[in-house]
Amino acid sequence: MKRFFLSLAMIAIIASMSMAQKIKGSDTVLPLAQKEAEVYMKKNPSAKLTVTGGGSGIGFAALIEGTTDIAMASRSIKFDEKMKMQNGGKTSKQVIIAKDALTVIVNPSNKVSKLTREQLEAIFTGKITNWKQVGGADLTITAYSRETTSGTYEFFKEHVLKNKNYKSGILSMPATGAIIQSISQTPGAIGYVGMAYVTKNVKEILVSFDGGKNYVEPTVANSKAGKYPIVRPLYFYYDAKKEASVKPFVNFVLSAEGQALIDKVGYLSLK
Amino acid sequence: MFKRKKNRFIETIVETLLRFSGGITTLTILLISIFLFTEGWGLFNSSTVEKGYILCVNKSNPVKNLTPTQIKEIFDGNITSWKQVGGSDIPIVPLRMDDVASMYTEEEIGTEFEHLPAKLSEAIEKEPGALGFFPEQFIDIKFMGRVLPAETITLKEYFTGKEWYPTATPASQFGLLPLLLGTLWVSLGAILLALPFGMAVAIYMAEIANNRVRKILKPVIELLAGIPSVVYGFFGLIVIVPLIRSLFNLPVGETALAGSIVLAIMALPTIITVAEDAMRTTPLAMKESSLALGATHWQTIYKVIIPYASSGIMAAIVLGIGRAIGETMAVLMVTGNAAVIPHTFTEPVRTIPATIAAELGEASVGSVQYQALFMLGAILFVLTLGISIWAEIIRKEPQSD
Numbered sequence: 001m002k003r004f005f006l007s008l009a010m011i012a013i014i015a016s017m018s019m020a021q022k023i024k025g026s027d028t029v030l031p032l033a034q035k036e037a038e039v040y041m042k043k044n045p046s047a048k049l050t051v052t053g054g055g056s057g058i059g060f061a062a063l064i065e066g067t068t069d070i071a072m073a074s075r076s077i078k079f080d081e082k083m084k085m086q087n088g089g090k091t092s093k094q095v096i097i098a099k100d101a102l103t104v105i106v107n108p109s110n111k112v113s114k115l116t117r118e119q120l121e122a123i124f125t126g127k128i129t130n131w132k133q134v135g136g137a138d139l140t141i142t143a144y145s146r147e148t149t150s151g152t153y154e155f156f157k158e159h160v161l162k163n164k165n166y167k168s169g170i171l172s173m174p175a176t177g178a179i180i181q182s183i184s185q186t187p188g189a190i191g192y193v194g195m196a197y198v199t200k201n202v203k204e205i206l207v208s209f210d211g212g213k214n215y216v217e218p219t220v221a222n223s224k225a226g227k228y229p230i231v232r233p234l235y236f237y238y239d240a241k242k243e244a245s246v247k248p249f250v251n252f253v254l255s256a257e258g259q260a261l262i263d264k265v266g267y268l269s270l271k
Numbered sequence: 272m273f274k275r276k277k278n279r280f281i282e283t284i285v286e287t288l289l290r291f292s293g294g295i296t297t298l299t300i301l302l303i304s305i306f307l308f309t310e311g312w313g314l315f316n317s318s319t320v321e322k323g324y325i326l327c328v329n330k331s332n333p334v335k336n337l338t339p340t341q342i343k344e345i346f347d348g349n350i351t352s353w354k355q356v357g358g359s360d361i362p363i364v365p366l367r368m369d370d371v372a373s374m375y376t377e378e379e380i381g382t383e384f385e386h387l388p389a390k391l392s393e394a395i396e397k398e399p400g401a402l403g404f405f406p407e408q409f410i411d412i413k414f415m416g417r418v419l420p421a422e423t424i425t426l427k428e429y430f431t432g433k434e435w436y437p438t439a440t441p442a443s444q445f446g447l448l449p450l451l452l453g454t455l456w457v458s459l460g461a462i463l464l465a466l467p468f469g470m471a472v473a474i475y476m477a478e479i480a481n482n483r484v485r486k487i488l489k490p491v492i493e494l495l496a497g498i499p500s501v502v503y504g505f506f507g508l509i510v511i512v513p514l515i516r517s518l519f520n521l522p523v524g525e526t527a528l529a530g531s532i533v534l535a536i537m538a539l540p541t542i543i544t545v546a547e548d549a550m551r552t553t554p555l556a557m558k559e560s561s562l563a564l565g566a567t568h569w570q571t572i573y574k575v576i577i578p579y580a581s582s583g584i585m586a587a588i589v590l591g592i593g594r595a596i597g598e599t600m601a602v603l604m605v606t607g608n609a610a611v612i613p614h615t616f617t618e619p620v621r622t623i624p625a626t627i628a629a630e631l632g633e634a635s636v637g638s639v640q641y642q643a644l645f646m647l648g649a650i651l652f653v654l655t656l657g658i659s660i661w662a663e664i665i666r667k668e669p670q671s672d
Contacts, residue, residue, distance in 0.1 A: 057635045083322075149630045186522070
């Protein structure tokens, strides 16, 4: 009898979950969306939101299949994903909800404190292999990157490497925390992480995107002022037909209150 | 009479249930493997160029087709002249859609991109050395360039390719070799480390330790198997990796060796438990006769017990290898995941399970990369299946003399 009630409760939970709005996708956006959903549900007790991660690709796949209402993404929708949505009779709508700045980091013992975009490209594509080539000590460069499918990886490749491929011997780490840990214990290491994740165990690099004229410090103020160049947008995607049902939450995220939460989580608000 | 009938009835039900669950299990395994192969096999019908895009050249260009490697090298700026890929001696000008879009004003292209097809065509026509990479939907009948035929990924390219760039545009590279060799390399290292240590512990537990010690030691070792692999991974990343780096004076500590050490620790419980059980099945009469003939305890161990248990010990080794090959999380964290063919143990490597775990979540479903990852899964499945069959054969081998 007990088991019967238990399964009944399970069914009830599953049923109520299918009534709730589902938000799925990028693990980068996940902590932000969770915080937003939490506050939103407190304000509107009747609203039900379930937020799950998995990755940008998984979010888009769910959006195409119609198993999620909003897809979170740290990259823009790919061409074939867009075509698949169209084939399924859906039109994707894109909303930029926040921005995220990437910081280039090295081991604290490294003397190098600034690099140009060209030097970064040469380091990550394997053309520069020793720190003395960029004014540092005679030490082999060990470049760390995120995994190939991560939105961060794609963004860094498009924006800093100008679409060239990373060198084949690049070390790729599954998570931001692992990159920071590795860089803090490897003297010749270099890598990139979201600005919010930078700790005292690693050293931030000033970057220049104008050939070495101005080096910009990676700070929130510089990123918001548009001075710091390595900033990427974070997205929500939804089906245009479902706009009416998802709009209240999207509007909340874009509102002053929602944007204030973004700063708290550690990303850059739009204003 | 009635009671016996009832018993008989229950027995039949239990028997059917058992048979049914056996059947379900077999069916599930079969379905999973079929699923793996069908999802993966599509890879060999897929084009190397990203879906929805085409590559095109100027009409005057004599080059008929480009291999995926050539395409990648061109867009990376390593091949710069058409001469290097069998054409005339003119520089290659790679054109992406953004490049073309930045050549014209927004008005010229049109707000709905209605003039874009004409502009793309114009850009290709104007530049004799152009190699265009454009979305298929913007190519119309009036297109003045020549579209290169889409080439599918071949079995040979997949199995002998040396580069793994699953998201490279325009042409992704799916070379299995660095991943497969990386997996085997790390597993080999793990088994070389785990074997002597595991055997020593197994012999100690089976023969030397007294009952009280064994009663404590055995659950402790079995507990090792219960620790989540991600915990081993963290331990490896924070303790073993820096240790290896300073010990061997390497530029980087995330190496195949770090993976091997972590995997060796993880394979130990399997090896110890199976080998110990095998040794303990040695009949008492055999041991006693050996001792009665004047052999010492140690002589008895390596002349009688180890030969008697050899098939069980082999099975322990093979199961340990199987454990090492399939391990994902711990390896993902400590080997550095660089997709290069390993030559020594002090280089970073990338293994098959780590690749699947790291990439599948973000890959777009049904894409070439998705299929390539399922193919990796299928290969891993075949690999571990082979190992289990091998273990089964060894275990059942009749004792020689």
